[in-house]
Amino acid sequence: MGDVLKRTVNLIRSLHGFPAFQSKVKHMLCSTALSFLGPAFEVVGRHVPEFRKEIESWEEGRRFALRVLPKGPAITLEKSGDMIRYLGKGLKSPHITLSFKNYDSALPVLMGIAGSHQAFAENRILVEGDLAKTMEINRVVNIVNAYLLPGIATKKVLKRAPKMTLRDYINKGKVYAGLVPAVVRHLI
Amino acid sequence: MIPHYYQHFCPVKILSGHNAVSNIPFEMDILGCRRAMVVTDKGVVDAGLINLVREAFADSDKEIGYVFDEVLPDSSNRLVNKLAKLFEKEKCDCFLAVGGGSALDTAKGANIVISEGTDDILLLQGNEIIKKELLPMIAVPTTSGTGSEVTKVAVIYNEEKNIKMAFASDRLYPRVAVLDSRMTMTVPPKLTAATGMDALTHAMEAYTCMQKNPIDDVFARAAIELIRKYLVRAVENGKDEEARLGMANASLLAGIAFSNSMVGMVHALAHACGGVCHVPHGIANAILLPHGLEFNIQSIPRPIAELSGMLGGSIEFMEEKEQAMVTVSLVKNLLGRLNRISGLPVRLRDAGVAEDKLPAIASAAINDGALAFNPVEVSYDEALEVLKKAY
Structure with missing residues (x-):
């Protein structure tokens, strides 16, 4: 049975046009994940005091982008007041750009299978801009992950999964409840 | 444990020996270089270490174009830009950095400025942003600690913005590292x-x-x-x-x-x-x-x-x-x-x-x-x- 499956998979992979199709699927997955991640910064910022405290010292208007090289999707975010605003898809004059080398580098991180620290360690991410500010961004990404991903995933994705209090769980619930409307709002 | 994924890269030729500095002109020949810009600090000059380098050039057709001995404990963008201008004025074709991490970082910074054709390297900070091939650089460490002679990193202080700019690129590796026991003998x-x-x-x-x-x-x-x-x-x-x-x-x-x-x-x-x-x-x-x-x-x-x-x-x-x-x-x-x-x-x-x-x-x-x-x-x-x- 295993052999049959293996041969079938090999056959599919050898089909003309399969690599292009696979690439399109990966593009779609990355693009969808980023469509959720961008608004998630806004929603987490609204409900999580720890997030607002973390960005308190950031200069107003700091823009950062996440993208997938060479021609993958990108999103840009901006510090505005006590929150991070999602500016939408594409690069919009960011001060700092975090670029995944390719879809395979990006997918585990964007799908919540691997952490950003692991991506840095494994040279999956290139940084354009101030490295100290990138560390600050990385901490914020970790907070977003902690409230976006289920507990079992945060243990794998974060170096140290946060100990959630009842209030944190309530905030997590608010993040889940607010995420889909936020994504839809940005799509319209 | 084998990591899930890792990379290893070190393209630096290593010369190690009690008189290794003597081989620098030969290495310049292999690199296709003729005139070196020596980048160092006053302490290294006062310790007589640049004389050892000069002696190595005495019987060769390679030459030292200029000795830039103004490197400070922290490399800065002003210094880097000054060095880059001098490099071009003196028609040098390679860097010969003799000193600690700061001398090597200053040479790396000037190399970025010249090769990328910019006087604002602030725009190039980050990792793997440098796209152009850098000029050959030979590194002669005079302390045994930083390891800068085999690293792909340079840290340069931005005087105007009061920040330390970090650059990391596979292109920043020196081409040759020269370890000569005489060069660290005077370190207290x-x-x-x-x-x-x-x-x-x-x-x-x-x-x-x-x-x-x-x-x-x-x-x-x-x-x-x-x-x-x-x-x-x-x-x-x-x-x-x-x-x-x-x-x-x-x-x-x-x-x-x-x-x-x-x-x-x-x-x-x-x-x-x-x-x-x-x-x-x-x-x-x-x-x-x-x-x-x-x-x-x-x-x-x-x-x-x-x-x-x-x-x-x-x-x-x-x-x-x-x-x-x-x-x-x-x-x-x-x-x-x-x-x-x-x-x-x-x-x-x-x-x-x-x-x-x-x-x-x-x-x-x-x-x-x-x-x-x-x-x-x-x-x-x-x-x-x-x-x-x-x-």
Whole structure:
């Protein structure tokens, strides 16, 4: 049975046009994940005091982008007041750009299978801009992950999964409840 | 354990020997270069080390175009731009950096300016942003610690914006590293001890941090074993050629290891100590190394335990955490010995750090890029706690 499956998979992979199709699927997955991640910064910022405290010292208007090289999707975010605003898809004059080398580098991180620290360690991410500010961004990404991903995933994705209090769980619930409307709002 | 994924790269040709500097003109020939821009500082010139380099050129058709000896302890964008202009004016075709990390970083910075055709390298900070091929650079370290001769990193201070700009690119590796025992012979005992502990920190963090991999483990192990054998000897007797060359090799091996495996919380804290209180990098690393290792035992006791054997400790078949604590005490013993023979500080208070600066150091440390590679998450409170212990 295993052999049959293996041969079938090999056959599919050898089909003309399969690599292009696979690439399109990966593009779609990355693009969808980023469509959720961008608004998630806004929603987490609204409900999580720890997030607002973390960005308190950031200069107003700091823009950062996440993208997938060479021609993958990108999103840009901006510090505005006590929150991070999602500016939408594409690069919009960011001060700092975090670029995944390719879809395979990006997918585990964007799908919540691997952490950003692991991506840095494994040279999956290139940084354009101030490295100290990138560390600050990385901490914020970790907070977003902690409230976006289920507990079992945060243990794998974060170096140290946060100990959630009842209030944190309530905030997590608010993040889940607010995420889909936020994504839809940005799509319209 | 084999990591899920890792990279290793070191394209540097290495020359090591008691008269290795003599081979520089030949290496320039291989690189297709004719006229070198020597980048150094006044201390190196006063110590007579540039004379050794000049002697090497005496019987060759290669020449020294200019000796730029204005390098300061921290490389800056103003200095880098000045050097780049001089390089072009003097029609040089390669850099010959002779000095510590700052001289090498200044040469790397000027190389970026010239090759990228910009006078604002601020736009190129980050990792793997430099797209153009750089000019050949030959590195001759005069201290055994930074490992800059085999690293892909340059740190340059931006005077206008008051920030340290970090550049990391595979293009920043020098083409040739020249280790000559004569070049480190004049380094005083305390500095020899501090730079040697810097090299030990590079090797130990490379061996224990997140990008640890089988290739860099080999370099880190070799470095630690050389440091164990030669550091105290080089501090006790600066004229010991074998010990000097041994330490130069240790520094280079540790440099290769950490350029790929990166460093962790000890470096993050040490960079912050340097930024806030101007503690020399090697001294800060020396003081913080045992405390950083101790903090990380909670997550990675095994690699820290393995270090004890490299430092000459016996393997007592203890629990991993106990054996890891043996490593910590061996590092503390080494620090104590270096303190007795050279006056190397073992506490932050002895290195000129005021206690009320510890919160500012902790704040700066948690934004340091090195922390991304530490196996354990370090919060502000935890960084402050480690600093208090080291104080």
